[in-house]
Amino acid sequence: MKTYLDCIPCFFKQALRASRMFGVDENLQKRIINDIAREVVRFPLSCSPPEMGRIIYASIRKYTDTNDPYKSLKEESNKIALSLYEELSKIVKNAHDPFFTALKLAVAGNLIDYGVVQDFDIKKEIFDLLEKDFALLDYDEFKDSLNKANNILYLADNAGEIVFDHIFIKSLKEKTGKDITLAVRGAPIINDATMDDALFCGIQHTVPIVQNGYDAPGTILPHCSKEFLNIYNKSDMVISKGQGNFESLSEKDKNIFFLFKVKCRCVADHVGVALGNIVMVSNKRYIKK
């Protein structure tokens, strides 16, 4: 997905919200705004929004004097999610359709996103989302693709959320027996899951984990590591979590299924659903003919 002009005011809003969250003083907030303004001038709209997301948070990092201002928030969301692990696993096990429940749980986990929404009650939201229907659901294509695929690459989104992904990945392995690799960001960016988060959540005991080699809040292929690209290119199917991965990969010529909650109006318009909906869509819908 390209960057829409309406993303631009939102870049500045995000920068302000995040810098305030980390107690950046007003003078430094203006310097962050100035950094972004300078970047906006040279930013081509053909780039996807996560490329600007990377720039925004790089600027904030510069002034907060820490490499990972979201570290403690990520740790907290990992812990909260892990504390729900047993209960959620039981819900999946006892469900009428355990596999679909695990899938839905994975997208419900996508609500844990400090980058877009700040205040939430995780547990309540999860149960609300489990009751919610997908606004778009390419489930037949998804199951068909699962049957045919040998290698599946699973792109993680946020810390905390990866615990939900873990439950879904276990369900995927049980149901299909296919080779699955989990990919995380190459370095800290917002609250996105990194190797540390994945290891903390114990996912290495279920599937191999690879870092994508870049620190954008999405998957910008030209910047990813050779190791990651090798796995990406060899995979028959990609399961992609979160809006950032959708924004950066929606038009790639690859067999990708996106699972996410629609968190902003530009993406909602692009996807063709209302804000706040959950979707599971094949990228075939979005590849330009």
Added chain:
Amino acid sequence: MKTYLDCIPCFFKQALRASRMFGVDENLQKRIINDIAREVVRFPLSCSPPEMGRIIYASIRKYTDTNDPYKSLKEESNKIALSLYEELSKIVKNAHDPFFTALKLAVAGNLIDYGVVQDFDIKKEIFDLLEKDFALLDYDEFKDSLNKANNILYLADNAGEIVFDHIFIKSLKEKTGKDITLAVRGAPIINDATMDDALFCGIQHTVPIVQNGYDAPGTILPHCSKEFLNIYNKSDMVISKGQGNFESLSEKDKNIFFLFKVKCRCVADHVGVALGNIVMVSNKRYIKK
């Protein structure tokens, strides 16, 4: 009022809304965004938001190839307001308190603002506002000041709205017999009232009209003409309409009363009322001690 950091995303939003209103294509919209981004970098927050408003609309004018993209909209709002003139004058005449009703009508007229709000039904909104109470009302100070003043300077805000101001100015003249001068912008900016609008609405038959010599959507004194400043300095009392005049004059050491509808969150927070309220406030509330 200084520019708040939260005004910055809003500058970009305003630019997009206005450029789309005038059918500016997407490539030119990005160039307008780039112009504003470059200006944001060098814009000190100590300047008031109307100074950036001027820059935004100057950029849009550059790409729309017209000196006054709002011309027809202003003409339309002048005509709509003039069509209500007799009816509104009767409402004032028959009111329990004609003077206060005329004052309220003047602030009700401030809803006609294409710069901030796009869709509205003027007549319905006016009658709704006439029913509404002021969130802040320094009325005793206002009447006291009127009694003492010899020369009153009345700062207009928007086209259309000036018809409502005309009714209030007539009421002011009848009640006080004081010298009143109406000031309009020095050149077209958004839908702000200029000399053409004032003349079209026939206000020259009631009071003298002066141009302020500058084309910001507010009153930026250092840029105003000598003629205007002469009148401003000699006036014992200023009645100032609209948010833009408030933003640019709220901290001046002068006897000013501001009448406006609060149209954005930053101003609402600064003034200390909820968004959408109407206020009539003395600048003594906002002068920094």
